[in-house]
Amino acid sequence: MCCIKRKLEDLQAGARVDVDERKRHPMDFALWKSSKPGEPSWESPWGPGRPGWHIECSAMAMRHLGETFDIHGGGMDLIFPHHENEIAQSCGATGKEFARYWIHNGFVQINQEKMSKSLGNFFTIREIFEKSEWPEDIAGEMLRYFLLATQYRGPLDFSDHAINEAKQTLNGFYDLFKRLEEKTESATADRDLPGVMKRCRAAFCEAMDDDFNTPVALAELQRMKSDVNKLLSLGLSTEARKISRKEFRSLGNILGLFQFDKWEFVDKPRPGDVVVGLTGVESRIMVGQVSPEIELSKEQIEQQIAERLDAKKKKNFSKADEIRQFLASRGIVIEDKPDGTSRWKR
Structure with a gap:
């Protein structure tokens, strides 16, 4: 098993680092590194040294999760060589499959650049909450919607504009939920509601089964919002409105969305405004x-x-x-x- 799906003969020796002539094969990697003066070291048959970077992760995973476990995660930059080497050494040591599923996330980007401390464009989720004008629970849902709008394997372009767009989209959902609370006698479109919900649930589940394709799942929820809005204008009974809101809550709960009974649509004035x-x-x-x-x-x-x-x-x-x-x-x-x-x- 490998993560990058490349053939060994297609890899170029020396492309990343210079070829070490001491290796039997240029694609070999270090399992044990000899220690330099002042570095932590342990005695071994090959002299004092320490585990290589790749072997550390295999050792920790097996210690806490066993020789085979379900999900191994990490950034896209760790696929090669780190995760490839983890697989090689772990399977070689145990003769068993190491991890059943590999989940690699894309990078967070700021103005098309990777977010990093070295570039000075690094910030934490805590800082996003501290700078937001919205209460923490609402800011949290805004941030979740923004993150879910991009498939986890793709790059994520962060900006205040994108967060505000997520807030406006959520406003549209919660505006519908508020109108669904209104009581009415009309039931003209009740018969069409089950079909709308059934289609959405099937498409939503299909998207989530497709490698957690959350952008498509959100698109299906937006489509159901549009459909329910149309049915609402034609006439939905009080009971049908409750059923519709329950379905939004049920599907949204999978993503951590649509659980609030009250929502703030407009920012409250602050001192000095x-x-x-x-x-x-x-x-x-x-x-x-x-x-x-x-x-x-x-x-x-x-x-x-x-x-x-x-x-x-x-x-x-x-x-x-x-x-x-x-x-x-x-x-x-x-x-x-x-x-x-x-x-x-x-």
Whole structure:
């Protein structure tokens, strides 16, 4: 078994490192290295020395996982020669298969360059969370969606723009989930829902069985989102809406997505942000600084929406716009429904 699927006769001796004339064959690699002055060493039949890099990993794997185990992971840069040598020495020592599956991930790239400390473009996941304006749980889902949008073997191009795109895509899903919570009497499209869910589940599982092809799996979930949106516009019963949300939650759980009951669509204002505020019974607009601790309650939001609907009925559209702007400044988004009512989210 080998990872690179290359024939021995196609490999060029000396292409990576100079050929050591002491080797019986130029493709041989060191199992034991003689120690240099000051280096850690152990006594051996060949003199004081230490294990080679490749033998270290075989020894650790066998010590903790046994002579044969299921999954061996690592970066794409370790396929050759490191993993090839691990296989050769381990199978040679035991006569058994070493690892059943080899999982090699692509590199994280910043502006088309490999992320590394030497290039000065290195940062940690912790730093991503610390710099994000979103709560940790939401930032975590954004990051997961971004990572899953690329197949694990391919290079991953990281950027703030890509993370924001993941947030916008998740907004679309959670907007649908919020509308699925609304109760309704209509059931015109109920009969079509099972087919939509069955097709998505089959395609999703096929993608995941194809070497964890998460980009295709996400595409199937987006297709189901589009299909359910269409059915929702035609009319889905309250029970069908619950079933649809449960299916999104079930498939999403495999990827660590779509588990929140509440989602933040708009970033909350922070100290020093200039926002629009509503003051007094005259509902005038004023510019000021709003503390993030001052958050409207559900009852206050519902009251503002009721006042806005009343203003629209009286054709007082300027007041209705003022209320919309005020709520927007507090991170509340209003969506007008075809029946004349409104829904809100934050």
